[in-house]
Amino acid sequence: MVGSLLLRGMLAGLVAGLVCFAFLTIVGEPQVDRAIAFESAMDAAQPGHSDEPDVESVSRQTQAGLGLLTGVAIYSASFGGLFALAFAFAHGRVGPADPRSLSALLALAAFVAVYLVPNLKYPSNPPAVGQADTIGARTALYFAMMAISIAGAIAATIVRRRLAPRLDSWNASLVAAAIYVAIVGVAAFILPAVDEVPTAFPASLLWKFRIASIGGQAVIWTGIGLLFGVLTQRAEKSLSGLRLRAARR
Numbered sequence: 001m002v003g004s005l006l007l008r009g010m011l012a013g014l015v016a017g018l019v020c021f022a023f024l025t026i027v028g029e030p031q032v033d034r035a036i037a038f039e040s041a042m043d044a045a046q047p048g049h050s051d052e053p054d055v056e057s058v059s060r061q062t063q064a065g066l067g068l069l070t071g072v073a074i075y076s077a078s079f080g081g082l083f084a085l086a087f088a089f090a091h092g093r094v095g096p097a098d099p100r101s102l103s104a105l106l107a108l109a110a111f112v113a114v115y116l117v118p119n120l121k122y123p124s125n126p127p128a129v130g131q132a133d134t135i136g137a138r139t140a141l142y143f144a145m146m147a148i149s150i151a152g153a154i155a156a157t158i159v160r161r162r163l164a165p166r167l168d169s170w171n172a173s174l175v176a177a178a179i180y181v182a183i184v185g186v187a188a189f190i191l192p193a194v195d196e197v198p199t200a201f202p203a204s205l206l207w208k209f210r211i212a213s214i215g216g217q218a219v220i221w222t223g224i225g226l227l228f229g230v231l232t233q234r235a236e237k238s239l240s241g242l243r244l245r246a247a248r249r
Contacts, residue, residue: 002085002088004235005085006084006085008231008232009081009084009087009224009228010077010080010084012080012083012223012224012227012228013076013078013079013081013083013224014077015223016080016219016223016224016227017072018069018073020072020076020216020219021068021072021073023216024068024072024212024216025064025068027212027215029064034202034205035126035129035209036060036127036128038201038202038205075220076223076224079110079220079224083110083225083228086106086110087099090102094157098233099233099236100226103226103229103232104226106225107221107222107225107226107228108221110221111218112153113150114146114149114150116214117145117149119213121145121188122141122145124210125196125206125209126206128201129201130196134196138194141192145187148183148184149184151183152179152180152183152187155179156176156180157176159172159176160173160176163176
């Protein structure tokens, strides 16, 4: 059962990743090219800059094509598998019993907890934004915020489940949401801010890049939630039909 769910989740993630690749190619990559052009212009303006072109270990064409496709596909398939495991735990315990509704709800929660909330504290940046010697610290801070956000979402879910018998579902959900907001709010206040955007960097370019990043994640989680729900709903109907036919014999 779990194995079939895991395979289904990875398949949904892979399909969502392909759609995300198309989206980022059209919407995101032009912003990356503009950011690289800005970075090159800034480097050329530095005193003592050499006019000789830098040797690229991986060409820009490969990065924007096969590299982007591979990265997005692996990312989406991996999170699709993790999503399937979360669905297996939640099904029958939390949320609606209908697989499509539960899948959509879990995908929305995952988008918020895994990406949106950490991204509000540490938003994604294009090339030319961020110092090379701080990339390790910035990555660690981002993943720390992500871990806190996921832990807060799990804690809020547990609280909602325990309060639901004593309160109605709406009030239990409000209490759980308040707990989650409090946890991530305190974390965002305590964790240090990171602001390494160059003064001359175009604000419109930064905005478009971050919107494209959010859009790509929205495409992934929407695709996983919808496709996984449909596949699981069909699988349950097929299984129910087999059991019914077996009982009639």
